[in-house]
Amino acid sequence: MNLGSIDPILLLASLMVAATPILLAAIGELVVERSGVLNLGVEGMMISGSVLGFVAAIATGNAWVGFFVAALGGAGMALIFGILTQFFLSNQVATGLALTLFGLGLASLLGQGYLGVKAPSFPDWHIPLLGDIPVIGPIVFQHDPMVYVGLIIVAGVWWFLNKSRAGLVLRAVGENHEAAHALGYHVVRTRLLAIMFGGACAGLGGAYLSIVRVPTYADGLTAGAGWIALAIVVFASWKPLRLLLGAYLFGGVTVLQLNLQAAMLSLLDILSAILFISAVLVILIGAIKLRTVTKKMMLWALGLLIAAVLIYFYAAMGWPFNETLWLSSSPYIATIFVLVIMASGGAPGSLGKTFHASR
């Protein structure tokens, strides 16, 4: 396959960077939702984090201080939401939306005077030894530290939810808050901590945009990234590792589609190639790993092959196709498609429900 002017190493490397803001915001929201709280204020907490982190980073000249302040600020915003929903029992959906509106307004106010200012530099880490490995080094081990912080948080959340007692309590609270309460667990305290963790992560995600990714502050900087993070949590079935996959897929296809546009490559050709390769992989994996090719896998492979041929045929005929429009929507379509196919398990049982000990 001709990749034109695309450098595959740079492409894969920028995938990790592009995915990080959404990954950070989404992993925080995942913990919040697993505790049974639906906080729709991710966008607001993200943008507050982006402006607070930016201001702090400019003031001190140190990006790390910026990230720290952004996490604090996000957690502070989340605490407002937590107090309103957990103590005053306000509606979670309405409060979350209000938090988004509040955050956007607050960020716009605080950001006055910081427009067009550039963030202090936040150099990439060249990890010794690992970073020197050819091909894999530049792709995986030569990023800025926040990329790894994001990965560590995901791994930590996975361990916390699946392997720790506290994580079990948090899940119990999320699945059935009355039962958890009856067992003597502090529903409200657990949820408040989860909400603040979610806010801190969203703040980090926002600050990653303003300090590293863009790297400047502009009004409306997040431009909907918080909503995408919310959607990825749902499509990932509230599971941390799937969430990682979803965020990387989204980030990856986003970067890929821009690369394809700039290199003027045809989406249809690439799509049929990807489907063809997937069909071969299905057979190969079955043959090697399971030592058998089941009927179901044959059907999958056949389906993928037929799709590949149809798309190739369509492209070869030169039928009308709005290449760029499809490319632009491809991150959304690909992410939803993959995560929906993998979907399993429902939402936490008490998600979005108000809890009061008297009932």
Next chain:
Amino acid sequence: MLRRTLLASAAATAMLGGIAAADGHEPVKVGFVYVGPVGDGGWTYEHNQGRLAVEEAFGDAVETVFVENVPEGPDAERVMTQMALEGADLIFTTSFGYMDPTINVAAQFPDVMFEHATGYKQADNVSVYSARFYEGRAVQGHIAGQITESNVIGYIASFPIPEVIRGINSAYLHALEVNPDVEFKIIWAYTWFDPAKEAEAASVLIEQGADVILQHTDSTAPQAAAQAANEAGATVYTFGQASDMAEFGPMPRVSSIIDDWGPYYVARTQAVMDGTWESVSTWDGIGAGMVGIGEISDAIPAEVKASAEAMVAELASGEYHAFTGPINKQDGTPWLAEGETAADFGDDGLAGMAFYVEGLTAEIPQ
């Protein structure tokens, strides 16, 4: 983006104190609909500067309101209707995608005057106005073609509409004129304002070898991305879009296109006050001052700067038209004959331009 901030201006507050306009009339209420936030540092920022110029010029005799981050689509209609119901006399709708909503709402409010930016549909109470940004693009292309080392120029485009296509054609023709090897890589962002995506697009173009980035999106993110690349050792040049973006000069920003809407907004508000407002179509360029060219920085060679300044002067005086033949369309069919200049309207006119010129290898998304 759910924010709908409707801010009454300071003038409105003053009215509460009973300070009526000198002639005893109600103040004229002027509304503005913005596609991005006023702090974008680009397109919407400049429209808001125009609004402030109106307040400055008329003081208590006007009241201005604005709504920012209004999506292009049915939601825009709701915002305009709300403004009209709240007594606006004149409404500026400042993005191409507001064209049909403006026409629809205007039909329901025959007594309210509307001004739609960059569109082509007029009505008895709808004027259209735009600036000849393509003149500024010609200057950018002229500079870009000479300073590029890699001969690859990256272009971050927003939506495939005539205004954007005109800009690409104009920049390309003038880059080609000074550099026959020049190649354009175009990314369609399908957004006017999304800093993260714009920065991403700029980085991708730089990775693919572009060393000059032109943008037709509204935020300063591509400037910041280019600056970061330069800090990492690259040499990438950019141009400010819609606003000067001088804070990114002298490198990477080497010049800019500045929109100056203030005088037009003041004149149209005056016309409403005098009762002389009529539906018109205004399309002004460098000469009339609606398009400004930001200071060309010393980061580029002096002779390039001098020839670019000469071109600005010729465009301003009308001596030179940015689309002067011979020019062929992308498919090779002739568009303009030797010495012929492009018409504004009609088939193949500039206003509805929907084709690339010869030499561009990309395709316009259909």
